[in-house]
Amino acid sequence: QSVLTQPPSASGTPGQRVTISCSGSSSNIGSHTVNWYQQLPGAAPKLLIYSNNQWASGVPDRFSGSRSGTSASLAISGLQSEDEADYYCAAWDESLNGLVFGGGTKLTVL
């Protein structure tokens, strides 16, 4: 079990808006910023969102991040087939003194 909890899967049709949640605790999301990574099939992870809601270089503004309390979410609007990938949230954990990832959410574009 991952320290950060994400739904294992999400789906949507082209053009739709999809949201992926990431639930943690006061020792991680509650006290450190959240980052989101996209991993396309067969590729290395790529930074999407850092510091809860900042776009990494080159990331379209269809992607947006937010944090509230001990939870965070990634929203993807105007869904495109190229968005089909695994998405991971991550945050530093004070108790474990290490970086923790969510278990990942596999996004399918129907």
Place this chain on the structure above:
Amino acid sequence: EVQLVQSGAEVKKPGESLKISCEASGYSFNTHWIGWVRQRPGKGLEWMGIFYPGDSDTRYSPSFRGQVTLSADKSINTAYLQWSSLKASDTAMYYCARRVVLTASAYFYDYWGQGTLVTVSS
């Protein structure tokens, strides 16, 4: 252009040692932490630890402390991940990534290597 280029795939037997590399270019190697992440086949990302080339400061995930060693050679801008005795359970893709620190509570990995596949099988 920032790049992290990792060494090629490895096939090893249980009990063997291994050292994989991550060569950095396009930025000041000494002033950025390098992190390592494991991804077992079909599984999620696991943080292993980080290494600061400037002063060799090293932090390990509790899950990996004592199992691997992180190091670097500043003269050739290369970070290393090594095992002294591999197990079948070490079979995975291993990624290096550059860590950026914004504040004491805000950091992220902005550039990633392409990954090194390590297969451990008898």
